[in-house]
Amino acid sequence: MSDAPRPGEIALHKDPAEQPPDCGLVFIGRIETPWEDRHACPRRGAGSDTICTVQVDEQFAEGLKSLESCSHLILLYWMHEARRDLIVQAPAFDSVTHGCFALRSPVRPNPIALSVVELVAIEGRTLSVRGLDCINGTPLIDIKPYFAANDCVPEASVGWHKDRTHPERRSKDL
Amino acid sequence: MSDAPRPGEIALHKDPAEQPPDCGLVFIGRIETPWEDRHACPRRGAGSDTICTVQVDEQFAEGLKSLESCSHLILLYWMHEARRDLIVQAPAFDSVTHGCFALRSPVRPNPIALSVVELVAIEGRTLSVRGLDCINGTPLIDIKPYFAANDCVPEASVGWHKDRTHPERRSKDL
Numbered sequence: 288m289s290d291a292p293r294p295g296e297i298a299l300h301k302d303p304a305e306q307p308p309d310c311g312l313v314f315i316g317r318i319e320t321p322w323e324d325r326h327a328c329p330r331r332g333a334g335s336d337t338i339c340t341v342q343v344d345e346q347f348a349e350g351l352k353s354l355e356s357c358s359h360l361i362l363l364y365w366m367h368e369a370r371r372d373l374i375v376q377a378p379a380f381d382s383v384t385h386g387c388f389a390l391r392s393p394v395r396p397n398p399i400a401l402s403v404v405e406l407v408a409i410e411g412r413t414l415s416v417r418g419l420d421c422i423n424g425t426p427l428i429d430i431k432p433y434f435a436a437n438d439c440v441p442e443a444s445v446g447w448h449k450d451r452t453h454p455e456r457r458s459k460d461l
Numbered sequence: 462m463s464d465a466p467r468p469g470e471i472a473l474h475k476d477p478a479e480q481p482p483d484c485g486l487v488f489i490g491r492i493e494t495p496w497e498d499r500h501a502c503p504r505r506g507a508g509s510d511t512i513c514t515v516q517v518d519e520q521f522a523e524g525l526k527s528l529e530s531c532s533h534l535i536l537l538y539w540m541h542e543a544r545r546d547l548i549v550q551a552p553a554f555d556s557v558t559h560g561c562f563a564l565r566s567p568v569r570p571n572p573i574a575l576s577v578v579e580l581v582a583i584e585g586r587t588l589s590v591r592g593l594d595c596i597n598g599t600p601l602i603d604i605k606p607y608f609a610a611n612d613c614v615p616e617a618s619v620g621w622h623k624d625r626t627h628p629e630r631r632s633k634d635l
Binding site: 301350352397430432434436439450 | 475485562603610
C-alpha cells in the first residue's frame, strides 16, 4: 500500500509508524496463502474457497488446546506492508471518500486485519482454514473462537457501502 | 488478571510482555464505561444494554467520516491490565482446561479484545455504543465497520463451550 494518495485522500501529520508505540505485539505465527502480492489476493476472503494454512509458533502451541472443537475462528493478523498514515481514503468502488475506520482497508493507524474463517483441520501447530485473502507470509497476532451469540449480527448494515457508486470496480480496500 | 495460575494452568517460559515487540501499536482513543474494575464488568458485552462511550483522539478524528452510516462496528481494544503469559487456562465455568486461543479471555500473548457493538450515536469524536463489557479507561486500538456478509456466521459452534460443566459459574474469561 505504498501507492501515492488519490484525490481527496488525507494523510495524518504524524505517521503512526514513526511514533513511539503505546504497546507492543509479538507475532505468534505466520499465514501461508497462494498469493504473493496484494494484487493477486481475492477481493473478499469470505467469498473465497481457497484453503490457507496457519502455522503457529512452537512456543505458543499449547494455546491451541480445545481449538479443534470450534467450527469457526476469528484471526487477527498484521498487514505488514500497509502504510499507516492515510486517515481518509478513496476506495476504487466509490466516488466519495471515507474515513479509514469506516473501511476494512489494511491502511489504518494500527494495520490489524480481522477475518472470520472456517476451521477445516488442525494437525499439530498447523491449521487449515477457509476464508482468508491476505498475502503469503502475513504475521499472525491472535486466534479467537467465533461465538455466534456475540459475534453474529445478521441485520447489520453499512450505509455508505450499500450506496457506493462503482460496486463492480476492483479494490483491495474491503 | 494478576491472579495466581489455577490448577492445570500453564504459563509460557518467556512472558510476551517481556519480549522485544515485533511491531508497535498507537492508542487511538479511550473507552468510557461505568465499570471501574474487571469484577464489576458484565459477563457478556453482547448481553448488556448499557450504553458506553468511545472517545477518539483529535488526531484520528477524520478517520470517522462515513461511520455514521454503519449500524454495527467491531472495536479492537487493549486489555491493559491482563497478563500475557498464561497459554493454558482453567475458566471457572468448566472442569477442564483450554488453550488461550480457544477462549475469549483477555489473558493471551497479545491482549487485544474484540467486541461487536451497535452504534447508537456519533457526535464529533464521541461514539455511543451498546455491547461493551470492558473497564473504564480501556485504550482503543481500532474501529471497523461490521459487514454481515463477511462477519456473520449463524451456524458457528464452539464444542467445548457447549459441553462446559458449570455454565452457571461466573467468569471474566469469556
